[in-house]
Amino acid sequence: MKRKHPEAQSRRAFMQVAASTGLLATLPFGRRAFAQGEAPLLVNSIRSLSNPYHAAWNAGGEAFAKHAGLDYVTLVTEGDSEKGVADIRGILARTGGNAVVNVDPNDAADARPIVEACVAAGAHVMSQWNKPDDLHPWDVGPNYVAHMSFNGQQYGRTTAEIMFEAMGGSGGVLALGGILSNTVAIQRRAGLEAAVADAPGIELLDYQVGDWQSSKAYDIVNTWLARFAGQFSGIWCANDDMAIGALEALRVNGMSGQVAITGIDGVETAVQAVMDGEMAATVSWDPFWQGSVGLSIPLKARLGELDVTTLGKDKREFYAKGVVVTPENAEAFYEANYVTAPGLDLDDVWGRYAGPIEQS
Known part of the structure; x- marks a missing residue:
């Protein structure tokens, strides 16, 4: 890439x-x-x-x-x-x-x-x-x-489904979540679990809280590499910081590109990792x-x-509205958001409106 x-x-x-x-x-x-x-x-x-x-x-x-x-x-x-x-x-x-x-x-x-x-x-x-x-x-x-x-549940599910596809539709997966009491972390986990429930070939081996932090994700993944050696082919992450921590652990162990990783946030390092084939997807909120x-x-x-x-x-x-970034659009997204001047017009504050939050 x-x-x-x-x-x-x-x-x-x-x-x-x-x-x-x-x-x-x-x-x-x-x-x-x-x-x-x-x-x-x-x-x-x-x-x-x-x-x-x-x-x-x-x-x-x-x-x-x-x-x-x-x-x-x-x-x-x-x-x-x-x-x-x-x-x-x-x-x-x-x-x-x-x-x-x-x-x-x-x-x-x-x-x-x-x-x-x-x-x-x-x-x-x-x-x-x-x-x-x-x-x-x-x-x-x-x-x-x-x-x-x-919509955390929507995008949590979407990134999980992209990961499953990158895995060939079957295999073990591991997941890194945000703070337990955090609204977004709860929603994204619900999306992941819904996707797993609808994918008979996928097994969720473990879910650990990484508190949104790359350093914690790095330590957790290093432990997983010993505990679940040869048993998983995907790591779902509730944000990009944890995804980058997971990726770094794989790099250190010579496994970069061998495990499908997804994140959420659309930060520059994650988009670059998608372009380089080290991550399967991220989602940009801008x-x-x-x-x-x-x-x-x-x-x-x-x-x-x-x-x-x-x-x-x-x-x-x-x-x-968020933007799902995959290998198909990562390069164009990178050009538009990290190389050229990004367009921004706040006169239209509702330009990215996606609808009301459903009331429980």
């Missing part, structure tokens, strides 16, 4: 340059005048900047804030729920609630205290991925603008876009450019 272009920049690096050279002219918010003390602080709260997915998310936030002419802060939880909640409360206290918050809560339960703190302080907040099933923006009020996610649109929507609400009260439930709790 084609190796990446030597002159290619990572998406994050490109967008940092683009932000400083005016290439983000498609973004909707130009610099505007605010009275002293009125300009809201833009805040992205994510897991870790060492994770390439969240690093791209942060790059999107930085680029959006620079174009909007607003100050920007990145908060990282490093997997610590208490820290995540406390850091946001600290920002709210510092700004007197004059903030726009885009948050990927560490755990589903974290969303409630974060949302309640933002609303009480008068900030506008949008959540992504994780929240309790009974927490809805329309029950809280207009300052909890929206919640966005992607974290750069998530870091941007997750600020754009609540900022529009704060500035009065979006009337939250007129939005139906379908636009306040919704799924966005």
Whole structure:
């Protein structure tokens, strides 16, 4: 398969340059005048900047804030729920609630205290991925603008089915999941298990929690290589960071390309691995876009450019579209997302809308 272009920049690096050279002219918010003390602080709260997915998310936030002419802060939880909640409360206290918050809560339960703190302080907040099933923006009020996610069960199943096909439709598989209490991890595991149930030639040998981390995935796979030697031909991973950890363990043991691996997130290293035949598939959410649109929507609400009260439930709790990346489209995807300038137009904040999140 084609190796990446030597002159290619990572998406994050490109967008940092683009932000400083005016290439983000498609973004909707130009610099505007605010009275002293009125300009809201833009805040992205994510897991870790060492994770390439969240690093791209942060790059999107930085680029959006620079174009909007607003100050920007990145908060990282490093997997610590208490820290995540406390850091946001600290920002709210510092700004007197004059903030726009885009948050990927560490755990589903974290969303409630974060949302309640933002609303009480008068900030506008949008959540992504994780929240309790009974927490809805329309029950809280207009300052909890929206919640966005992607259909974890659908894409968890899709990547599993691609892996089964790459295996020839039969054999043993192993699986690496995210944090047990994480909404997305639960959904993706459900998709995997549904796919296994419908594939009589496939046996799920083991499922281990890798906490979304490549280092934990690496250690788990090394243990599996001894425990299940010769018994498996596929490793399903709930995110790309774990998939890369699994791949590295295979590389060290001389097994690269011999086991079908799938991940989810569409980070650059995973797409490259698909191009090189070391992974069977990944799914891109476009974290750069998530870091941007997750600020754009609540900022529009704060500035009065979006009337939250007129939005139906379908636009306040919704799924966005992902892109499944396989060997058939990996090279074109890489060119469009990591080599050339990515197109981004947040004037159409619903351009990647995939439908409402079904209510239980």
